[in-house]
Amino acid sequence: MHLDLDAFFAAVEQRDKPSLRGKPVVVGGTGWRGVVATASYEARVFGVGSAMPTAMARRRAPNAAYLSGRFEAYRTASAQVMALVAELSPVVEPLSLDEAYVDLAAAPRMAGLTDGASPDAAVATVRALAGEFRDRVLQTTGLTVSVGLGTSKLVAKIASDLDKPDGLRVVAPGTEARLLAPMPVRKLPGVGPVTEERLVRHGYTTVGAVAAAELVEVVSLVGQAHGTSLHAHSRGLDPRAVVAHRESKSVSAEETFPVNLTDRSLLGAQVVRLARRVADRLQRDGVSGRTVTLKVRRHDFSILSRSSTTAHPVDDGATITAAAATLLSGVDVSDGIRLLGVGVSALSDFAQQDLLAALEQTEAEGHLVQGSAGGGQADDELEEVGAGASAPGAAGPTAGADASPAPYGPLPPRQAWRPGADVVHAELGPGWVQGSGAGWVTVRFEGPHTPVGPVRSFRVDDEALSPADPPAWTSTSTV
DNA sequence: TCTGGGGTCCTAGGACCC
DNA sequence: TCTGGGGTCCTAGGACCC
Numbered sequence: 001m002h003l004d005l006d007a008f009f010a011a012v013e014q015r016d017k018p019s020l021r022g023k024p025v026v027v028g029g030t031g032w033r034g035v036v037a038t039a040s041y042e043a044r045v046f047g048v049g050s051a052m053p054t055a056m057a058r059r060r061a062p063n064a065a066y067l068s069g070r071f072e073a074y075r076t077a078s079a080q081v082m083a084l085v086a087e088l089s090p091v092v093e094p095l096s097l098d099e100a101y102v103d104l105a106a107a108p109r110m111a112g113l114t115d116g117a118s119p120d121a122a123v124a125t126v127r128a129l130a131g132e133f134r135d136r137v138l139q140t141t142g143l144t145v146s147v148g149l150g151t152s153k154l155v156a157k158i159a160s161d162l163d164k165p166d167g168l169r170v171v172a173p174g175t176e177a178r179l180l181a182p183m184p185v186r187k188l189p190g191v192g193p194v195t196e197e198r199l200v201r202h203g204y205t206t207v208g209a210v211a212a213a214e215l216v217e218v219v220s221l222v223g224q225a226h227g228t229s230l231h232a233h234s235r236g237l238d239p240r241a242v243v244a245h246r247e248s249k250s251v252s253a254e255e256t257f258p259v260n261l262t263d264r265s266l267l268g269a270q271v272v273r274l275a276r277r278v279a280d281r282l283q284r285d286g287v288s289g290r291t292v293t294l295k296v297r298r299h300d301f302s303i304l305s306r307s308s309t310t311a312h313p314v315d316d317g318a319t320i321t322a323a324a325a326t327l328l329s330g331v332d333v334s335d336g337i338r339l340l341g342v343g344v345s346a347l348s349d350f351a352q353q354d355l356l357a358a359l360e361q362t363e364a365e366g367h368l369v370q371g372s373a374g375g376g377q378a379d380d381e382l383e384e385v386g387a388g389a390s391a392p393g394a395a396g397p398t399a400g401a402d403a404s405p406a407p408y409g410p411l412p413p414r415q416a417w418r419p420g421a422d423v424v425h426a427e428l429g430p431g432w433v434q435g436s437g438a439g440w441v442t443v444r445f446e447g448p449h450t451p452v453g454p455v456r457s458f459r460v461d462d463e464a465l466s467p468a469d470p471p472a473w474t475s476t477s478t479v
Numbered sequence: 480t481c482t483g484g485g486g487t488c489c490t491a492g493g494a495c496c497c
Numbered sequence: 498t499c500t501g502g503g504g505t506c507c508t509a510g511g512a513c514c515c
Contacts, residue, residue, distance in 0.1 A: 028483075035483050037515090050515080056480035096485095096515050192513050225489055226512085246487095254484060291507085301482075305509060339483085 001088075001102040001130060002156035003147045005081065006165035008098035010040035012077055013067055013420060015142045016471055017432060019444060019452040024048070024064035026057050030419055033256050037069065041165060065434075067420030073470035080141050088133060093242045101153055103242035104129070119173045127170050134168060139475050142448070151176065152238035157189055176236030181208030188233050195222055195230075210234035247347075251289070253277040254341030260299050261337045264328075271324045272317075274342040279317035287347045288313035292323035295341030296331055306330060313348050320344060416467035417441050417460065426464040428456065430471060436460065447471045 005011065009027040014020045024043035028036040034054035046061035054066065078097040085092050091103035104110050109129055113122040130147045137145045148159025150171040158180070159169040171179055180188075185207055186196045198221055204210045210218060211234040218234075219227030232238065253274045261267050271294075282288055292314070293307040306327040314320060324342045416423065417436045423443055424430045431445035434455060441460050446453025448471050458465050 033482075035481095037483080051482080053480050053482045056482085059480070099515070190513070194512060223490075248486080249488095250486070252485070256483060293508095303510080307508060309507065341484085343486095 001104055001126075001147055001149045002153065002160040003081075003085065003100055003102070003133075003145050004160045004164070005078075005098035006144045006146055007038055007040050008077075008143070009038040009069060009074055010043070011143050012070070012073055013065075014040060015473060016073065016448045017420075017444070018446050018448070018450060020065050024061050025067065026054070026061065026064050027067050027069050027420075028057075029054055030066050030068045031258065033258065039064075065419075068418040070420060070422065070470055073422075076470065077141050077143060077473075081137055081143070081145065084133065084136050084140065088129065091242050091244050093244060093246070101156065101242045104149070123170055123172050127168070130168055130170070134166075142473050142475075152236075153240050153242065154189065154233050154238035155179075155236060158183075158187060161187075177211065180234065180236055181206065181211065183207045185210060185234075188230065190226065190230065190233070195226070198222060207234045248285070248287075249347060250343055250345035251278055251281050251285070251287070251347070252293070252295075252341055252343030253281075254295060254339055254343075256297070256339040257337070262333055262335075264333060267328060267333060267337060267340060268325060270340050271328055271342060272321050274340060275321035275324055276317040278342050278344055279315060279320055282315040282344060287349060288315035289344035289348070290314070290346040291344065292320055292327070293341075293343040293345065294324045294327035294331070295339070295343065296328075296337055297339035297341075299336035299338055301338070304331065309346065313346075314344070422468040422470050423465055424468040425456075425458075430468055441465065448473050 010025045013025050013027060014023075022042065023040075024046060025040040026036055026043050026048055027038045028034055032055065036048060036050055036052045036054055036057050038050060039048040039057070043057075043061050043064050046064070048057040048061050048064065057064070058066065074097055082092070082094060082100065085100055085102055088109075089102050089104055089107040091106040093101040093103075095101070104126060107129070110122070110125060113125055126149050130149055134145055134147060137143060144166040146160050146164040146167040148156045148162065148167075148169050148171070150156045150159050151173050155171050155176050159171045160167070163169045183206060184196075185191050185199045185204060188207060191199070199205070199210065202221060204213065204221075210230065213231070215228070215231045218231045221227065222230060255270065255274065257270075261270070290311075290313050291307055291309045293305055296304045296306075298304065308323055308327060310323070314323075320342065328340075415421075417433050419433055419435055421433045422430070423433055423441075425443065425445070428443075428445050430447050431443040431453065434442040434444050436442065439460055440457050441462075442455060442457045443465070444453050444455045
């Protein structure tokens with residue numbers, strides 16, 4: 001089974017904000033350089049879609065609500081759904097906050113039905129199971145989910161898209177190739193704009209056309225690995241297993257600036273911030289990595305990357321900053337830098353290493369390893385890799401004090417008063433930010449279980465107004 | 480209209496080793 | 498004396514996904 005929450009971010013917003021139900025809602029970057037993450041179905045009518053620049057969306061749907069997103073609320077809703085998924089089967093592969101594969105062959109309810117002995121019974125059982133699951137998701141989260149079921153990941157994923165939104169589709173065993181054949185090649189996961197163009201240019205417009213081609217022909221068009229899987233997928237074949245626990249292979253942070261940057265000291269300060277974010281997450285996850293990568297998007301939108309690999313894994317901000325700053329020093333920034341990114345890959349399990357190193361050291365020297373939080377590397381390693389840390393603004397031991405001034409331009413609007421954010425007023429209670437600017441915040445006072453609420457405006461520094469946690473959504477059904 | 484942020488996987492070339 | 502073939506690791510770029 002493949003499941004996919006419908007217009008997930010926008011749906012959570014409409015659930016929690018009664019005044020937005022039935023209205024066009026766009027979640028994503030709300031600044032000049034923002035893009036759309038999710039558009040509600042009402043917004044899609046206007047031609048607004050994912051990955052579209054927000055500026056374009058505003059032209060197409062000027063009356064939509066533009067919200068910057070509340071990831072805490074999305075994470076909570078996602079966790080609730082994933083908990084329900086876990087009741088179906090122990091083998092679940094999450095793809096993102098709103099998508100997952102479930103191996104129903106490992107589900108208790110399917111015992112004895114997946115050996116092909118009785119396809120009809122299997123289809124019936126699977127349909128009932130999926131239907132009940134969808135009911136439970138709606139009941140406990142207030143969200144609709146589309147599910148697809150089939151004999152492989154490929155088929156399940158394509159199926160979940162067919163009856164969207166709020167859909168349930170089962171593709172019976174043996175009917176896969178027939179279902180796929182008339183579809184445009186672009187429908188196959190892994191076929192993007194470039195591959196589509198290449199295939200269509202050679203006459204392969206439908207999945208069936210690819211299925212009828214020789215493997216060597218497909219491989220010659222799109223490459224060995226891609227060609228092999230594409231050819232199999234076109235025939236409805238997909239041997240990939242549902243993998244429950246996938247180790248992450250890289251950790252990165254990147255940021256597009258409001259204006260292009262050419263000043264090296266400003267860029268250096270950004271490298272420090274990004275490296276610190278990456279280090280925090282590495283330490284939180286208990287991993288470290290040997291390869292540090294600097295990503296640069298230039299004024300013309302082209303991307304350049306530079307990487308360096310060290311002998312020992314690193315996870316601390318100062319070391320990652322030093323490596324990234326050295327990489328940046330070799331990049332021409334004179335034409336303007338639009339985005340910087342810092343990443344760490346070639347990850348290894350830090351926690352285990354840490355434990356071992358600490359144990360050895362304790363035994364050998366009779367004291368515990370000292371170091372930064374989560375850091376347990378031998379001191380000489382840190383010195384070796386960190387040597388030559390001459391990054392502009394490279395944080396020394398005083399790092400952590402977060403009182404640094406904004407590195408460029410005017411301060412952005414307070415995080416707490418971004419459009420869509422949850423707030424609470426001392427007298428008027430909970431609400432959410434409709435908009436802010438010119439020293440004022442506009443708040444609508446309503447919650448997931450209230451009627452559409454009233455709007456009031458306040459000075460941005462009004463002490464009665466403060467940021468709030470996302471409102472709790474409680475099941476309305478008693479079934 | 481002017482393009483986010485977090486990832487994965489693949490390819491190709493060069494260095495190096497046996 | 499000039500040269501094979503296979504393998505690993507690293508770097509850079511690119512397609513694709515949500």
